[in-house]
Amino acid sequence: MTDKIDKIIEYICLSGTNSTAQEYTNSQTYSPSILTSCESSYNTTNTNPNNNILSEENIYEICQYIQDLLIQEPNIAHIDTPVTICGDIHGQLHDLLNLFSISSGTNNSAFDDQDETNPVTVTTNNSNGTTTTTTTPINSTRTTSIPNFSQSLLNTRYIFLGDFVDRGFYSLETFLLLICLKIRYPDRIILVRGNHETRQITKVYGFYDECIRKYGNCNVWRYCCEVFDYLPLGCSINDGTIFCLHGGLSPDVKNLNEIRCIDRKQEVPHMGAMCDLLWSDPDELVNSWSVSPRGAGYLFGKNEVDEFRYLNNIDLIARAHQLVMEGYKEMFNKGLVTVWSAPNYCYRCGNVASVLTIDNNMNKTYKIFDAVPIKDNRGNSIIPNKKPSMDYFL
Amino acid sequence: MEQLVIQETDYDAISSKIACINKKYLPDPQIFSVYPNYELLYNSYFNELPKVTRRSYNKIKKLMSSNNYPIMNIGTYLRTVSIDHVLSLYLLPNSDNAEKNNHFQIINLGCGTDLRYFQYNHIYEERLERYIDVDFPMAIETKGRVLSNLNKKNPSLFDLNDNGGSTDGKYQLMSFNLNRNTDELIKQLELVGCDFSLKTIIITECCLCYIEDAKSIELISKLNSVFNAKTNNLHWVSYDPIGGTDKFGQIMTDNLLFQRNLKLPTLLTYNTKEKYSKRFSSIINSDISIKIEDMWEIFQTKIPLKEKTRVQKCEFLDELEELKIILSHYVILYF
Ligand SMILES: C[S@@+](CC[C@H](N)C(=O)[O-])C[C@H]1O[C@@H](n2cnc3c(N)ncnc32)[C@H](O)[C@@H]1O
Ligand SMILES: [Mn+2]
Numbered sequence: 001m002t003d004k005i006d007k008i009i010e011y012i013c014l015s016g017t018n019s020t021a022q023e024y025t026n027s028q029t030y031s032p033s034i035l036t037s038c039e040s041s042y043n044t045t046n047t048n049p050n051n052n053i054l055s056e057e058n059i060y061e062i063c064q065y066i067q068d069l070l071i072q073e074p075n076i077a078h079i080d081t082p083v084t085i086c087g088d089i090h091g092q093l094h095d096l097l098n099l100f101s102i103s104s105g106t107n108n109s110a111f112d113d114q115d116e117t118n119p120v121t122v123t124t125n126n127s128n129g130t131t132t133t134t135t136t137p138i139n140s141t142r143t144t145s146i147p148n149f150s151q152s153l154l155n156t157r158y159i160f161l162g163d164f165v166d167r168g169f170y171s172l173e174t175f176l177l178l179i180c181l182k183i184r185y186p187d188r189i190i191l192v193r194g195n196h197e198t199r200q201i202t203k204v205y206g207f208y209d210e211c212i213r214k215y216g217n218c219n220v221w222r223y224c225c226e227v228f229d230y231l232p233l234g235c236s237i238n239d240g241t242i243f244c245l246h247g248g249l250s251p252d253v254k255n256l257n258e259i260r261c262i263d264r265k266q267e268v269p270h271m272g273a274m275c276d277l278l279w280s281d282p283d284e285l286v287n288s289w290s291v292s293p294r295g296a297g298y299l300f301g302k303n304e305v306d307e308f309r310y311l312n313n314i315d316l317i318a319r320a321h322q323l324v325m326e327g328y329k330e331m332f333n334k335g336l337v338t339v340w341s342a343p344n345y346c347y348r349c350g351n352v353a354s355v356l357t358i359d360n361n362m363n364k365t366y367k368i369f370d371a372v373p374i375k376d377n378r379g380n381s382i383i384p385n386k387k388p389s390m391d392y393f394l
Numbered sequence: 395m396e397q398l399v400i401q402e403t404d405y406d407a408i409s410s411k412i413a414c415i416n417k418k419y420l421p422d423p424q425i426f427s428v429y430p431n432y433e434l435l436y437n438s439y440f441n442e443l444p445k446v447t448r449r450s451y452n453k454i455k456k457l458m459s460s461n462n463y464p465i466m467n468i469g470t471y472l473r474t475v476s477i478d479h480v481l482s483l484y485l486l487p488n489s490d491n492a493e494k495n496n497h498f499q500i501i502n503l504g505c506g507t508d509l510r511y512f513q514y515n516h517i518y519e520e521r522l523e524r525y526i527d528v529d530f531p532m533a534i535e536t537k538g539r540v541l542s543n544l545n546k547k548n549p550s551l552f553d554l555n556d557n558g559g560s561t562d563g564k565y566q567l568m569s570f571n572l573n574r575n576t577d578e579l580i581k582q583l584e585l586v587g588c589d590f591s592l593k594t595i596i597i598t599e600c601c602l603c604y605i606e607d608a609k610s611i612e613l614i615s616k617l618n619s620v621f622n623a624k625t626n627n628l629h630w631v632s633y634d635p636i637g638g639t640d641k642f643g644q645i646m647t648d649n650l651l652f653q654r655n656l657k658l659p660t661l662l663t664y665n666t667k668e669k670y671s672k673r674f675s676s677i678i679n680s681d682i683s684i685k686i687e688d689m690w691e692i693f694q695t696k697i698p699l700k701e702k703t704r705v706q707k708c709e710f711l712d713e714l715e716e717l718k719i720i721l722s723h724y725v726i727l728y729f
Binding site for chain 1: 403406407410459463465466469473600635640641642644645646650656706709710711713714715716719724
């Protein structure tokens with residue numbers, strides 16, 4: 001299994017480069033019909049040993065395997081420092097690979113480009129109250145390298161706060177990479193469920209279509225959706241003074257124990273505690289539970305946050321779920337932070353992304369990073385050729 | 395080649411509109427109450443298209459299957475209803491009862507597959523004097539053929555002649571490359587019966603953005619003087635993307651160039667509402683007040699609550715921040 005997983009990880013990391021394909025027609029032949037280089041095109045031949053790596057069978061196997069692992073995790077998982085908290089990824093695989101390199105400090109960037117500088121800004125809030133900010137220009141080349149995951153995951157643990165899939169072009173690869181890493185390093189990475197990890201939302205927002213496009217049927221989508229149902233709903237760090245989740249608070253949850261006794265192994269309901277945890281948003285302008293413009297979850301304000309923190313002995317609520325142009329946003333006297341990890345969201349929003357690292361002294365460090373540059377050198381690794389258009393009103 | 399790339403942006407426009415119709419964003423109750431055939435009109439056009447050009451039809455179908463996020467549907471809905479809303483303001487009957495003053499004509503530059511003529515002819519039948527659709531020759535030819543086919547099938551809905559224009563000459567399909575001399579455009583307009591002393595509304599919906607700056611200035615200023623804006627006879631409704639002061643415009647430029655080799659020559663020039671409106675105000679009479687709003691403002695302030703609720707129920711919208719960023723980079727200008 002380990003060997004197989006490592007192979008899959010390696011294979012996924014090369015998605016969108018000339019050596020791999022991004023479109024798979026069926027289970028047996030993993031037939032590359034989208035290629036990055038406009039001119040060259042491969043035919044599937046059995047001589048290519050990579051053909052079967054992302055076969056339906058293999059995906060079925062890892063999805064079953066991860067379920068056995070996830071079922072053992074409580075609704076609120078636990079992890080110790082040093083840990084890196086990551087927000088929404090939304091299928092932006094290449095930015096995720098970059099995230100691993102940047103956050104662990106293993107090397108500067110998974111993508112190196114001589115003429116492109118891609119700075120990373122580091123802001124540290126020391127536990128004694130001081131703040132330091134440094135900006136390091138990072139050289140990146142387009143020669144894609146596989147991040148050194150074993151080193152990354154040795155340097156820091158990771159919490160991913162959901163919304164792995166939808167919107168981006170590589171939802172499947174993104175999710176598979178994360179679950180493969182979870183299988184390989186089970187206690188160094190926690191995957192929390194986001195509101196996009198559901199059957200209903202993925203049908204509208206791209207993951208379902210992507211699977212159909214790549215396989216011609218929805219089997220791999222179904223396998224992944226089964227995994228979604230097993231993902232924990234939150235995560236606590238160290239003694240529980242930092243609590244992480246995807247969306248926000250719920251009027252039905254005063255005490256963390258009320259989360260612990262939810263029966264989470266199901267599609268996310270349309271209302272109730274489980275729904276709210278994945279859908280709610282903080283809002284500086286409301287002073288009690290209010291209707292959310294998203295049509296699910298609630299808006300909550302400082303009162304709700306203060307009360308929840310007080311009752312549960314929490315210093316910081318770290319959540320994702322909302323695009324922040326600056327990558328992260330602290331609210332309510334730093335009692336809550338939104339972390340967003342999809343730079344240039346949907347390849348057009350122009351935002352930066354961030355991850356939040358907590359060290360053993362509970363110092364907080366935000367690492368801000370930009371999107372992997374979209375640059376065409378005979379084939380672009382980020383935008384598949386088949387995508388007929390970026391979403392603009394023309 | 396470059397012309398084809400620009401012409402094909404109409405596939406995006408029409409595919410988005412049909413997607414909106416399928417998802418019931420359009421027609422909005424307002425349009426529906428005055429023109430109940432909206433859905434039938436667009437669907438029959440789309441169904442007839444493959445008999446005239448299968449290539450265009452396939453391209454549109456493909457776009458429909460890939461650009462179908464709720465955010466796109468909301469944006470297309472807003473663009474459509476805001477233009478219709480502005481037009482309806484300008485088309486309110488004059489208090490002055492002189493019959494002639496209440497008549498008007500509409501010129502849609504870069505009309506693409508827009509079928510507003512049928513909608514407006516139905517609503518303002520008596521008062522609509524002339525409606526001129528202008529686009530590249532190839533686009534106009536396709537449109538004419540599809541419409542004349544449809545006319546044979548359903549004469550009561552269309553009432554057209556064999557070229558796709560209306561039998562009474564009211565509706566004119568005019569081939570013209572707007573990059574040519576504007577004096578020539580004016581001559582051609584005259585030939586199809588445009589009356590320069592009549593109250594006129596010019597529509598440019600995602601059209602000016604494809605035209606070079608100098609040319610668009612010429613278009614605006616020459617059309618403005620020939621229609622004699624001083625007597626308040628000319629109205630203009632223009633919808634376009636703006637680059638913004640953030641990275642949006644640069645990224646849009648790069649993406650469209652990389653993906654489709656499509657250029658938007660003035661996106662970064664008229665990148666704010668102020669600059670986009672300067673484009674007109676520096677040319678037209680200063681007494682005329684030019685209004686401009688971005689689509690986010692329209693969504694936040696101009697759509698009645700009840701309608702907003704209806705729209706948000708058409709599909710499940712997952713994110714507002716992104717919607718805000720996108721919508722604030724598209725504007726409607728009108729005077
Ligand atoms: C994005 S489409 C918009 C179509 C329509 N106005 C709508 O909004 O549904 C742009 C249209 O402008 C037309 N166009 C652009 N430049 C033009 C030019 N120089 N001359 C004539 N038509 C032009 C294109 O052919 C295309 O049909
Ligand atoms: Mn979310």
